[in-house]
Amino acid sequence: MNNFSFQMSTNYVFGKDKHKKIGELVKPYADKVLLVYGGGSIKRNGVYDGVTASLKENGVAYIELSGIQANPRYEKVQEGIALLRKENPGLVLAVGGGSVIDTSKAIAMGAATDDVWNFFANGGEPTKVLPVATILTIPAAGSEVSPDAVITYQGRKLGYSSPQIRPVASIVNPEIFMSLPKNQIANGVCDMMSHIFERYFTQTEHTDLIDSLAESTLKTIMRNALILMKDPNNYEAWAEVSLGGSFAHNGFLGCGRIQDWGCHGMEHELSAQDEKVAHGAGLAVLTPTWMRYVYKEKPAMFFQFATNVMDIKPERDIEKTINAGIDKLQQFFVALGQPTSLRELGFNENSPLEEMAKKGAGEGFLGNFKPLYWQDVLAIYKACL
């Protein structure tokens, strides 16, 4: 186990009706908040009314920024920062999924500067960041508990990470997820599973506890995801999946080990190339192929995955066991309605795969389990066609 430090300071508030308590949670931070959300779904399902009523009840004024879309764009961040200057709220309240939360984090970073993109492009810490609170409407990205944000600008999709942008409070109410369409359930599940895979597959030795917690979380998410595909209004299944999605990305499952993040890096190029590509769908296509491409670097890790996560009965033929595990994972993604090829996502032989691979890997490489140079990324893209 490697040395590490871990701090997960978000006040995580979970359960029925909890979004109606948001006023109490944000009041200690601000008398006025910037309320950020996507489209009209929170107005249709009553969340908007519950949230604004609670803010009013607690004497918290609010201004609004709406229209945040998937793969969130920097232009919306700039719009939000302009609102900060004009209206001077004390907290940014995100009501939405990962895109809304990431946009809100980036806006919060603009408390004392207009050039937030500079931190995404070059790193560093803003001198002042507003507190961010969230009400989750799509369990997937884990941004409700993470110190990360991903923003797209000028054809680049870049991530930024700092404890300063970890939400001070997040509300997760599984009732809110009941109206989600099945493709969003599936994409969310693939994203949260990938957050665990990116941490789980490691060359670091002696990682017993975190390994087994990761395996338990993966199995719980998978079992309950299949329940949701048949019964999307099952509160208890949503509770397991959404809590699992938060635990997948709060950082604990990455403690004491070198993490990978190769699949996320490869996927970002897919949705940067075509923003209609859902992050979860891209991951569902790439992950099994990545596994087949890299497992020989440390077969024991994938043998463990096959037996402990996918419940493959171990055989003397280690490769057979490993491949059975990967096949079963892919079957699971298919059961969620996910594609198995890049072709289904609109790519083909004429797509600029080499250019994408070079952009993804840059001068160096993606991932750590097996370093993926651009030639490796291209080979994986091609194998996914």
Next chain:
Amino acid sequence: MNNFSFQMSTNYVFGKDKHKKIGELVKPYADKVLLVYGGGSIKRNGVYDGVTASLKENGVAYIELSGIQANPRYEKVQEGIALLRKENPGLVLAVGGGSVIDTSKAIAMGAATDDVWNFFANGGEPTKVLPVATILTIPAAGSEVSPDAVITYQGRKLGYSSPQIRPVASIVNPEIFMSLPKNQIANGVCDMMSHIFERYFTQTEHTDLIDSLAESTLKTIMRNALILMKDPNNYEAWAEVSLGGSFAHNGFLGCGRIQDWGCHGMEHELSAQDEKVAHGAGLAVLTPTWMRYVYKEKPAMFFQFATNVMDIKPERDIEKTINAGIDKLQQFFVALGQPTSLRELGFNENSPLEEMAKKGAGEGFLGNFKPLYWQDVLAIYKACL
């Protein structure tokens, strides 16, 4: 799953040499700290020197309070509070196990009042609490990440809980644990396992994720504890056990469920009666008997324990499977060198068991899985003789 909220704000710093970084961690909070520790072990193993050198290096002055013993007493807390008045430190730094940390938390509660015992006896929140930081020297109590403290005074052993006393930073360096004697390893392991049992055994339904995380943590602790009994200097096994001990008690494994805490309540009366009784040894005796006494309230929960934690092959005869699981747990405690009866801890037919049972259960009951009235507690004590 029940509604819950969870916030684990401790900056948890883990790994080799980390205690030598304590000065950097406390400096943002204070220029002067009260350094609290037990006996001479931290002087013999070099921890004291590493800690004080780091404090000096970072310009942090320190005053000392030493001589904290197991089952910590309020008199030491009062001594510490007198030092606060005289010396005015900005933080209490505990270097020790649960007793030292709990004493430090209670002292920190005395920032603005001399009557800290009042909070243990009657609840409520102090108006001011100093920040507490810890360097763990015995993995067991989980106090390094918990909002709890237990103090003994005038024959009463009482607990107090508040987010205000959760440490702001805790250092866990498995190298420090290598000099621990085997009975302390065993007692620590039994305590941390009990922290999980107290949360795991519940009547709450639909608790998949937390159940499986608890099971994984228990199995990891048990597997690595047996390694330590043969090889107490195994860094990697200590890393798993100590991280498991912190995760056992940081609160996450209690999310969304009614918790029990019956065994802890019964054990507190044992060590209140005779302070030579180690908490972990008392729990090792009580827990299997408690399990046999209560499992009929919900056999499915104990069937799950037997198969998922103790790896008993499930049989059609549910009771047989359950009892095999409990037996195997008791064999594990024996393998750690723990007693199986209260007699081995110095109790017998002439001990005031009825009085202890009545003190433990009070007017009401202990525990929640099955409410234990004083007659139940007495029956369990007698079955343990």
